[in-house]
Amino acid sequence: MSTTTVxxxxxxAAAPEPFWTRQRRFGVALVLLxxxxxxxxxxxxxxxxxxxxxTQDADGAAISINGQLxxxxxxxxxxxxGGLLVAGLLKRWSNTLLVIGIVTFVLSFLCWQVAGQFMSxxxxxSGTMDLALPLVLGALAGVxxxxxxxxxxxxxxxxxxxxxxxxxxxxxxxxxxxGLISAAIGGVIIAAILAVLxxxxxxxxxxxxxxxNLFALGITGFLYERLMQPDAVKYNAPPQMPTVKIPGLAxxxxxxxxxxxxxxxxxxxxxxxxxxxxxxxxxxxxxRTRAVGEHPTAADTVGIRVRGLRYLNVLLGGVVAGxxxxxxxxxxxxxxxxxxxxxxxxxALAALIFGRxxxxxxxxxxxxxxxxxxxxxxxxxxNSPVPNQxxxxxxxxxxxxxxxxxxxxxxxxxxxxxxxVKS
Amino acid sequence: xxxxxxxxxPTSGEIPLKLELRGITKRFGDLVANDHxxxxxxxxxxxxLLGENGAGKxxxxxxxxxxxxxxxxxxxxxxxxxxxxxxxxxxxxGIGMVxxxxxxxxxxxxxxxxxxxxxxxxxxxxxxxxxxxxxxDVIETSKKFxxxxxxxxxxxxxxxxxxxxxxxxxxxxxxxDLLILDEPTAVLTPQETDELLAVMRSLTEMGKSIxxxxxxxxxxxxxxxxxxxxxxxxxVGTASPDTSEDELAALMVGRAVSLEVAKGPADPGxxxxxxxxxxxxxxxxxxxxxxxxxxxRAGEVLGIAGVQGNGQTELVEAVMGLREVRAGTxxxxxxxxxxxxxxxILRSGVGYVPEDxxxxxxxxxxxxxxxxxxxxxxREPFGNAFRLDVAKVAGNAKERVEQFDIRTQSAASAVGTLxxxxxxxxxxxxEMSRPLRLFIASQPTRGVDVGSIEFIHGQIIHERDQGTAVxxxxxxxxxxxxxxxxxxxxxxxxILAVVSPDTPREEIGLLMAGITGGNEEKK
Ligand SMILES: Nc1ncnc2c1ncn2[C@@H]1O[C@H](COP(=O)(O)OP(=O)(O)OP(=O)(O)O)[C@@H](O)[C@H]1O
Ligand SMILES: [Mg+2]
Numbered sequence: 001m002s003t004t005t006v007x008x009x010x011x012x013a014a015a016p017e018p019f020w021t022r023q024r025r026f027g028v029a030l031v032l033l034x035x036x037x038x039x040x041x042x043x044x045x046x047x048x049x050x051x052x053x054x055t056q057d058a059d060g061a062a063i064s065i066n067g068q069l070x071x072x073x074x075x076x077x078x079x080x081x082g083g084l085l086v087a088g089l090l091k092r093w094s095n096t097l098l099v100i101g102i103v104t105f106v107l108s109f110l111c112w113q114v115a116g117q118f119m120s121x122x123x124x125x126s127g128t129m130d131l132a133l134p135l136v137l138g139a140l141a142g143v144x145x146x147x148x149x150x151x152x153x154x155x156x157x158x159x160x161x162x163x164x165x166x167x168x169x170x171x172x173x174x175x176x177x178x179g180l181i182s183a184a185i186g187g188v189i190i191a192a193i194l195a196v197l198x199x200x201x202x203x204x205x206x207x208x209x210x211x212x213n214l215f216a217l218g219i220t221g222f223l224y225e226r227l228m229q230p231d232a233v234k235y236n237a238p239p240q241m242p243t244v245k246i247p248g249l250a251x252x253x254x255x256x257x258x259x260x261x262x263x264x265x266x267x268x269x270x271x272x273x274x275x276x277x278x279x280x281x282x283x284x285x286x287x288r289t290r291a292v293g294e295h296p297t298a299a300d301t302v303g304i305r306v307r308g309l310r311y312l313n314v315l316l317g318g319v320v321a322g323x324x325x326x327x328x329x330x331x332x333x334x335x336x337x338x339x340x341x342x343x344x345x346x347x348a349l350a351a352l353i354f355g356r357x358x359x360x361x362x363x364x365x366x367x368x369x370x371x372x373x374x375x376x377x378x379x380x381x382x383n384s385p386v387p388n389q390x391x392x393x394x395x396x397x398x399x400x401x402x403x404x405x406x407x408x409x410x411x412x413x414x415x416x417x418x419x420x421v422k423s
Numbered sequence: 424x425x426x427x428x429x430x431x432x433p434t435s436g437e438i439p440l441k442l443e444l445r446g447i448t449k450r451f452g453d454l455v456a457n458d459h460x461x462x463x464x465x466x467x468x469x470x471x472l473l474g475e476n477g478a479g480k481x482x483x484x485x486x487x488x489x490x491x492x493x494x495x496x497x498x499x500x501x502x503x504x505x506x507x508x509x510x511x512x513x514x515x516x517g518i519g520m521v522x523x524x525x526x527x528x529x530x531x532x533x534x535x536x537x538x539x540x541x542x543x544x545x546x547x548x549x550x551x552x553x554x555x556x557x558x559x560d561v562i563e564t565s566k567k568f569x570x571x572x573x574x575x576x577x578x579x580x581x582x583x584x585x586x587x588x589x590x591x592x593x594x595x596x597x598x599x600d601l602l603i604l605d606e607p608t609a610v611l612t613p614q615e616t617d618e619l620l621a622v623m624r625s626l627t628e629m630g631k632s633i634x635x636x637x638x639x640x641x642x643x644x645x646x647x648x649x650x651x652x653x654x655x656x657x658x659v660g661t662a663s664p665d666t667s668e669d670e671l672a673a674l675m676v677g678r679a680v681s682l683e684v685a686k687g688p689a690d691p692g693x694x695x696x697x698x699x700x701x702x703x704x705x706x707x708x709x710x711x712x713x714x715x716x717x718x719x720r721a722g723e724v725l726g727i728a729g730v731q732g733n734g735q736t737e738l739v740e741a742v743m744g745l746r747e748v749r750a751g752t753x754x755x756x757x758x759x760x761x762x763x764x765x766x767x768i769l770r771s772g773v774g775y776v777p778e779d780x781x782x783x784x785x786x787x788x789x790x791x792x793x794x795x796x797x798x799x800x801x802r803e804p805f806g807n808a809f810r811l812d813v814a815k816v817a818g819n820a821k822e823r824v825e826q827f828d829i830r831t832q833s834a835a836s837a838v839g840t841l842x843x844x845x846x847x848x849x850x851x852x853x854e855m856s857r858p859l860r861l862f863i864a865s866q867p868t869r870g871v872d873v874g875s876i877e878f879i880h881g882q883i884i885h886e887r888d889q890g891t892a893v894x895x896x897x898x899x900x901x902x903x904x905x906x907x908x909x910x911x912x913x914x915x916x917x918i919l920a921v922v923s924p925d926t927p928r929e930e931i932g933l934l935m936a937g938i939t940g941g942n943e944e945k946k
Contacts (some may be wrong), residue, residue, distance in 0.1 A: 282551050284542045291539055292529050298526040301490065301512040302540025302593075414529070422490070422509075
């Protein structure tokens with residue numbers, strides 16, 4: 001009997017990839033947008049200098065460029081970035097190219113708008129961080145809950161509760177730190193109701209979330225009118241969180257004053273992004289949290305307490321969202337007013353989804369939304385012809401685009417929103 | 424020593440575990456899935472649990488493992504009654520389980536899945552996961568037990584056989600005194616099965632006990648020390664391993680079962696499926712089918728034999744339009760199928776039983792009735808693009824459930840609540856209940872009990888005799904030999920030979936190992 005071994009499979013022509021990859025589609029969009037920018041923004045922009053100052057005011061060090069030239073130049077750069085994506089060159093850098101394309105498009109727009117005026121980079125960055133701060137905390141709260149399988153649409157309610165509790169207790173105790181802790185507890189109260197109703201009593205999680213938002217709005221509004229308004233000095237004048245300056249670092253232009261002469265809440269938020277990122281990806285708690293969010297039965301069979309872990313995460317999320325609520329009364333304004341969060345919790349939810357349920361992604365999305373909002377303020381301040389409502393719409397538009405799958409697939413944890421039941 | 428001790432799982436250690444189940448009863452609504460079951464598992468024995476699909480074997484084991492709570496009865500470990508509120512409690516008593524339906528997180532790597540629940544960390548419970556150690560443990564265990572797994576692969580990218588190995592390795596890395604194996608061999612190759620049986624032997628020699636569930640009587644006879652047979656939730660008898668296969672089968676099903684496929688000679692007609700020069704890649708882009716030519720004629724069964732992983736899966740998927748054809752042609756009655764959608768292929772008279780039923784075959788949340796019309800819901804007589812005729816769907820379900828003996832509480836029950844074998848019968852029933860030109864079945868009787876195998880084989884032969892071309896892929900050589908009129912042996916993406924089913928087993932076995940003799944008709 002002869003023995004023949006079969007030779008290794010021979011190579012045939014390389015596999016044809018589908019032509020319209022994600023990169024190519026983005027590339028086309030960038031080419032169109034960049035072209036539009038170069039032509040439209042370029043022709044609309046006056047041929048005056050656009051000054052981007054490093055400090056808060058019009059004087060001092062600045063980067064300037066002729067507005068018309070800048071609008072055309074950056075538009076063309078966006079086209080180039082898009083073109084490279086379509087051509088499929090520099091494949092390894094496709095994400096970088098995408099970012100460059102978007103940034104240059106924004107710059108082209110700015111050159112048009114700022115021509116003949118000035119824009120303070122420090123002010124823009126600090127405004128962006130201010131607006132993004134509660135969004136970051138809210139989105140992180142969402143990450144904690146949803147990665148373990150509990151949908152949290154009650155971020156708005158947690159914000160309101162946190163803001164209210166922070167103002168009330170902060171004023172009564174005369175301490176901003178007491179206020180901060182109370183804000184966290186306020187968030188936890190909403191989280192606890194969410195947890196018990198959805199994990200123990202299996203009520204639909206989205207419905208519970210909506211009801212909790214209404215509940216928070218109602219109760220804080222009621223107490224505001226009955227308690228705070230009649231005697232604001234006693235109940236609604238919380239001390240403000242001090243900014244802490246780190247000598248040396250605070251002198252770095254643009255970045256220094258924003259990050260190193262800042263409230264501790266900003267640092268808390270930044271630290272939480274890092275901690276939750278590494279926690280989820282590198283620790284036992286994170287591995288188990290993700291397992292419980294993806295396949296709770298599998299987690300159960302290896303001895304993980306599914307419901308216990310979900311409770312823990314939802315409550316931790318309550319702490320984080322409550323801190324986000326503290327921003328409104330202890331950092332941004334000096335008092336609580338009815339419905340003062342005005343939908344920020346929903347934008348945080350959008351940031352969570354846009355950021356693909358990851359801490360870093362949510363952080364980036366929150367920054368992006370904060371920037372859009374800041375830009376809207378700036379445009380109305382310089383009496384721009386562009387209606388700033390367009391920019392206020394951006395977070396929602398971006399989220400719709402994200403959810404519609406144009407930015408690649410946004411995949412929620414497989415067991416997100418599904419209670420774990422055993423018979 | 425063979426055994427890897429993991430500190431994370433406290434066990435009773437040296438004391439061997441003696442298990443008694445006393446009067447365990449479990450009801451799902453009106454259905455009594457377990458009816459006062461008494462079983463004793465002695466230390467160091469392999470206790471086989473035999474029974475039809477839906478007899479209640481998995482349900483019983485799930486209660487022992489704490490996933491389900493018994494309505495009545497007691498679990499007694501070393502003479503102490505225990506209440507297992509969750510698997511956590513069962514694990515603490517030294518019990519481990521390999522589940523019939525895999526308990527693996529699809530988006531995790533193999534190493535992450537195996538470590539989950541018993542993770543090693545550096546710097547206390549809040550410290551970093553020790554990923555290097557997790558990988559090393561996986562590699563070591565898999566080497567020791569001869570069950571190859573890649574620690575870095577994502578579960579969702581793995582074929583079922585590999586997932587099964589991961590499940591077994593996962594159970595083996597945990598130090599348990601009693602191991603429950605719920606149909607671990609259904610998707611393993613014969614070699615892997617032999618490895619597993621050897622592992623089981625070495626475990627029992629160390630005083631550990633094993634509850635082993637399988638539908639393959641040969642395995643039971645090879646490994647079991649004692650056999651308990653359940654039927655419709657009740658224990659109907661015990662047997663010793665030297666009981667004959669026919670007797671065991673009869674005891675399980677309650678009637679005599681023929682283990683041979685009864686069929687007359689084939690009467691092959693026109694060539695219905697013609698595949699030539701087919702080249703297909705697997706998920707990782709590696710060539711899986713490398714120039715295959717084959718032909719299936721009307722009224723004949725072509726069986727494909729081969730060790731799993733030699734391209735059979737990819738071949739069938741390419742024919743069904745589920746996988747890109749790199750080169751070559753696939754023709755159905757002379758019409759090219761390349762580029763056609765799977766839906767269209769199904770509608771042009773092709774029946775398809777996929778190899779991974781839980782992933783590709785059924786929608787677990789849908790009812791049995793809905794699953795039975797999954798590919799026809801928008802066509803007459805069940806409805807059209809705008810409406811679904813619920814009464815017709817229900818009527819169809821009633822017929823199929825009876826005809827295929829699908830054990831379900833009602834046709835409205837979710838398929839996910841059916842036993843594994845009954846889910847398989849739902850797929851077969853659906854695919855065989857419309858006029859077909861070509862019927863393709865991958866592992867058609869995976870996880871199905873002997874009585875139902877007899878029935879399904881009968882149906883396949885009936886389909887053949889009606890003039891349908893049938894292509895059967897199975898890693899069970901017995902099944903291929905029993906069903907096929909011609910056998911194509913596949914090895915490393917190629918058809919090594921096409922032989923008649925009368926060819927000696929040894930010769931086919933050698934072909935499956937890639938060794939060609941020289942006297943068979945070359946294709
Ligand atoms: N969660 C559930 N809800 C309702 N019925 C169920 C549930 N789980 C199992 N059953 C029913 O209990 C019976 C026993 O199922 P079980 O899975 O224990 O069978 P099995 O002996 O393991 O069969 P197989 O060999 O096919 O795996 C079946 O009729 C099944 O439909
Ligand atoms: Mg079972």
